[in-house]
Amino acid sequence: MPHVIVKAWPGKTEQPKQELAERIARDVMDVPGYGEEAVSVAFEEIPARDWAEKVYRPDIAAHPGRLCKKPGYAM
Template structure:
């Protein structure tokens, strides 16, 4: 605990993904006090042409009231 599932358009390098994951990990550690070993992060690439159908309509829209950060699109 916790597990973060991050979805983004393709094009981010593996090095960038590792830096993103480490920064997210550091924030979680800072604010929860959990050890690094407790944190897991998945980064999945979703093509722009299917984003609305696969991510927005299935995950974001039905859960919009639960989101701590809502999209602006």
């Protein structure tokens, strides 16, 4: 049951978020072969001022082995 959380800065309207969620869900269904009923996608908006504390350090820097795609920036 894949649940994908997209953490991003605020400011995008619902339309691009919905389109991204649909594309992510489609790829999760197509590549590893999950059914549509098994996939969910959520957005969590994190202000830029909180990014290092709430995303970079706990999700990226603390767990480099879990990353399938590493960011092209460092903090």
